[in-house]
Amino acid sequence: MEITLDKHSANQALIKIKLNEADYQPKVDAKLKDYAKKAAIKGFRPGKAPVSMVKNIYGMSVLVDEINSILSESLNNYLKEQTFRILGEPLPVEKEDNSIDWKAQKDFDFEYKIGFVESVELPLDNKTKGTKYSIKVDDKLVNETIDNLKSQYGESTNPEVSEAGDNIYGDLKVIDGNFSKTLSLPTSKLSKKLAAKFIGISKEAVVEFEAKEVKKDEWSEAFGLSAEEAAEAKGAFTFTVKNINRTAEAELNQEFFDKIFGPDQVKSLEEFTEKVRETLQSSYDRESKVFTEEELKKVLVEKAKIDLPDTFLKEWLIRANDGKVTEEDVEKEYPIYANQLTWSLISNQIAKDNGIQAEHADVIEKTKEMIREQFASSGLGAQLEASMDVFVDNYLKGNEGQNYMNMLTSVQNDKVLAFVQEKIDLKEKNISIDEFKELLEK
Structure with a gap:
């Protein structure tokens, strides 16, 4: 067997695999002998049919299966030995119809397209600038919110x-x-x-x-x-x-307070106003955290300057989705995919270089936080906590286990971004609600 790599650009290559008869025939013969021991062929007792007859019946399919198996194993092992990082999956170069004569050929040539990146390098120091946004809830927003609640519950x-x-x-x-x-x-x-x-x-x-x-x-x-x-x-x-x-408009009385925050949670207008302010601030703290992290991702993606194999990835996305997407679909959505892929490469490299790892306990805790947020306004606090383990278990097992993997990735991203913020030059910036809205519209 001969495997060669032809790098025709900085991030795309062609892998050529040449098989001769000695590479596959022993496995084919062994498989046919095994078939002969089990085959039930008319006119012969089970397992007594001649190997030659078994070969005539099953030889072609066994040959194809064994060659495909050898190709898959050899290709995977070869790629594991490389220093570059493979993106997507190798794409077999499609040959013309009937270009392989399975009956007569002894030697076979196969080619695979691959896309890759050589390395991901991103030094984290004070030369990297970032902004941590903090949104301050003012009296105007508090009063507007109370007025809206009075109208809503009037x-x-x-x-x-x-x-x-x-x-x-x-x-x-x-x-x-x-x-x-x-x-x-x-x-x-x-x-x-x-x-x-x-x-x-x-x-x-x-x-x-x-x-x-x-x-x-x-x-x-x-x-x-x-x-x-x-x-x-x-x-x-x-x-x-x-x-x-x-x-x-509803009156600002105890009945109204209880409708908004639950029985006896606040007992005066002052307490109600402060509770509204705290609730709003908590909500905007989460929004500003998400916005800060998204902006930080943009900074890191730009600084890393990763050159993706765009042509290869677009072809891979079309073929991997097996007719479910068109070239137009891929062209439209590719910028978003490329940005997400680039960030994934960066996040994984930072985690690897700095020993950052998402633990099972972190996944459980993050899932609990997500569920609490979803039920925050339901008034089911005590009942929710009593059944929390069941909710968590059901969610993480959902979608054939993909929910767990998604949450694991989310936890790692959280840890990576927290680590990054400790290493770079991060300036805090207080902004108003209106300024925040303007930033979102850009």
Whole structure:
């Protein structure tokens, strides 16, 4: 057997495997003899058929199976000996139909495409700059949240005549055209001038207005139109009122406090306000942590400058998915895949170089945290903790064990990112909610 490697670029190569008769025939003969001992062939007692007859019947399939087995084992062993890191799976170079004469050939040549990276090098020191974002919840957000809760838990009524802030349910129609849509229109999200047309009206009233009176964002935020529908919104419209919905704000009393946080969790307006602030801060702390880590990944991916075998990986993704994706699908999604693959290479290398390992106990604890977050607002705290081990076990066994592997990878990423933040020049930056939203939109 002869195996050669032809590196035709910095990250792609061709592996050539040449087999001669001595490489496979002994195994083929042994397998045929074993078949002969067990074969039940008409006219012969079980195991008494001549090997020559068994060879005529099974020889071709045994030959193909043994050669494929030899190829697979030899290729895997060869790749394990290499210093570079294989990406995806080797792709057999497809030969023309009938290019292999299994009956007559004694020597066989096979070729495989591979994609790889030679090494991943990423020194972690103060030359690498990163930012740790911290979002500060201010009084404005706390007050807005309380106002929203008062509206959400307030009493709903259906008055005869509308007032400012009501939701008007009805039919929107364009006068010159076929467009129509039934919707609930929150007047609080309209400009003062347009909202005035919907104040002081009753059921079955018809409001007329021009598309130019509606601001661009109002088409989606108030009327609920899609981007395509908003782009086509022109000319005169009518809105026929079917119902008027009004929500009276809930009173800030003990009943309200109990609805939000559970019985007797807070017992005064001051405690309620502080609890809202703590809840918001906890939520934004998680969001800022995720955002910090994603931004840090971008920094490390850019610094590592890993040259992926893009052409090979795109072909591998198409062939590995066996007709389930098209070239267009791969081209569209490839940048996301490439970024995730690059980060995976970086994370694994940092973990290897620094002895970072995800332990089973870490997986269990992270899964518990995830489940607690999912049930945070359910009010089932005590019951949840009592059955936590069952929840954890069911989740980690789900998806044929893939949930466990995903959580293991997540734990390793957490540890790697925590390690990275200790080693690089990480500056803390306090930002407002509005600044955070602006960063997300970039």
